[in-house]
Amino acid sequence: MTENGAAKQVIIKKDAATLADYVATRFVNRVVKRVAEGKRMHICLTGGTMGGAVLRAAALDPRVADIDWSLVHFWFGDERFVGRDSGDRNDRQARAALLDALAVPAENIHTVASTDDGLDLDSAAIAYADELAQFAPSDRSETGPWPSFDICFLGVGPDAHIASLFPDRPEISVTDRATVPVRDSPKPPPERISLTRPVINSSKRVWMVIAGADKAAALGLALAGASYQSVPAAGAKGRRRTAFFVDEAAADQVPPQLIDREY
Structure with missing residues (x-):
């Protein structure tokens, strides 16, 4: 398949553990290459079982100890608006799985406000959009007031939701801002905060990591190209690659014709 956002690649591995190891290796490969070129990169992380499994597998890669993590910024595709120490927080999972083991500057981990931070849900969403805007590229021909993620990880729910953009809800159609509050x-x-489709789709690479028969x-x-309003995962695409x-x-x-052997 050609290397562009329109072509959807499907890479299949035997089971969830093998899949996590494979994606983690591809992830570390990309970071090593980018950082070796002295380039800053932005990574958008996801929560969920596979999101955590990939990060734990990446933590076991011996190369992570030699990476200059000062060039890497981490963001979150969505976050649960709960207390900072809640086990429901995606950032807490990511820290435990990988981030706490890295020599990454604290300011390079961009977390969404929690209920402990004195902001209501709407204000927390605006604050995260404002932080994204601080890292927007000077050339916005292919993006908006937010960074273009080198990799945007996404989980996909059995209902085909991505981030906290759920089927047949208004948030999936929001295009005039970077973040959106999610209620009910x-x-x-x-209560959650999610990136919007324009932010996700301005990523260079969108990687959806999916395991389990309930996701088939x-x-x-x-x-199959279903409507993204009803099948949000159908509307996620990277500018260079969608996997x-x-x-x-x-x-x-x-x-069978959609399956690729390797990424």
Whole structure:
């Protein structure tokens, strides 16, 4: 397949553990290459089972000890608006899985405000958008007031949601801002903050990591080009590459012609 955002690559691995190891290696490969060139990079992380598994696998790669992490900035595709120490926080999972083990400057880890920070949900969403805007490129021909992520990791729910953009809800159609508050989320906790589709789709690479038979239908619909309003995963695409990294259980409905051997 050609290397562009329009071409969706599907890379299948045997099981969730093998998948996590494979994606983690690709991730570290990319960071090593970019940092060796002296270039700053922005990574958008996701939560969920596979999001954590990939980060834990990356932490075991011996190369991470030699990377100049001062050039790397970490962001979050969405966050649960709960207390800072809550186990529901995506940033807490990411720190435990990888970030706390890295020599990364504290200011390079960009977290969403919590309920402990004196902001309400709307103000927290605006604050995160303001922080994103501080790292917007000078040339915004392919992006808006936010950084273009070198890699944007996304999980995909059984309902095909990405970040905290759920099917048939107004947040999936928001295009005039970088972040959106989410209330009455169909998946607990009820209050969240999410990046919007324009931010996700201005990423150079979108990597969706999907495991489990319960995700097969969502993956099939996303690859079939379903409406992004009803199947948010169908609307996620990177400017250079869009990859679905999946295990065999999730790949049950993938047409053979869409499968790539390697990324």
